[in-house]
Amino acid sequence: MSYLISFEGGEGSGKSTVLRLLSNLLIPKGYNVVCTREPGGIEIAEQIRNVVLDKKNTAMDAKTEALLYAAARRQHLVEKIVPELEKDNIVLCDRFIDSSLTYQGHARGLGVKDIFDINQFAIEGYMPDLTLYLDVSPEIGLSRISKDNQREINRLDLESLDFHNKVREGYQELVSKFPERIKLIDAEKEIDTVVEESLNVIVDFLTTKQQYIRI
Numbered sequence: 001m002s003y004l005i006s007f008e009g010g011e012g013s014g015k016s017t018v019l020r021l022l023s024n025l026l027i028p029k030g031y032n033v034v035c036t037r038e039p040g041g042i043e044i045a046e047q048i049r050n051v052v053l054d055k056k057n058t059a060m061d062a063k064t065e066a067l068l069y070a071a072a073r074r075q076h077l078v079e080k081i082v083p084e085l086e087k088d089n090i091v092l093c094d095r096f097i098d099s100s101l102t103y104q105g106h107a108r109g110l111g112v113k114d115i116f117d118i119n120q121f122a123i124e125g126y127m128p129d130l131t132l133y134l135d136v137s138p139e140i141g142l143s144r145i146s147k148d149n150q151r152e153i154n155r156l157d158l159e160s161l162d163f164h165n166k167v168r169e170g171y172q173e174l175v176s177k178f179p180e181r182i183k184l185i186d187a188e189k190e191i192d193t194v195v196e197e198s199l200n201v202i203v204d205f206l207t208t209k210q211q212y213i214r215i
């Protein structure tokens, strides 16, 4: 069976590292896992990513930003996610629609409902089967990324602490709205614990689905 599992979180939540370590644990268990990320993942979407995250683009309007993320999502979906799902793979995606709902809808104030609607045009009903939200306070998250000199600082990293607090608030609201799909992981814990807890959530989900199929 194929599933789309997304990873969400604010800056410095450790999503990318957790996703990489998780795939290393899932593959030996026999799961066909493919990892990808948004915005980007394929050439055209990486080009859109360069525009949307460029620090020089300080004049970018919030709606332009929302549309660019939706455009990158569309291209990545048709060119990468859907073909992988059709090959019966489990796609682990670093960010998906919930990033737009919380960053553009909630934190930028464009409205979660409007952002959901413009994204429907892009994703045509492809929603994640499961979402892991890595919850971390912006103070801790931002201090982690400032220590990581491999990581390039992008346009959204430069937003105020208030903006990042709103991002967290937006995610927490989504968790309470969609508790079946979105699972909160405390990402302030040690990385090994975060990976272990995330693995348990994913394996539980996959095992339940397989039992359901057997019945």
Ligand code: TYD
Residues within 6 Å of the ligand: 010, 011, 012, 015, 016, 038, 039, 053, 069, 070, 094, 095, 096, 097, 099, 100, 101, 103, 104, 154, 156, 157
């Ligand atoms: P990235 O370098 O991938 O950061 P991270 O490691 O935090 O995922 O940058 C992606 C940035 O784009 C991040 O600040 C979140 C933002 N973003 C949105 O605002 N809306 C979206 O729909 C997506 C996918 C990302």
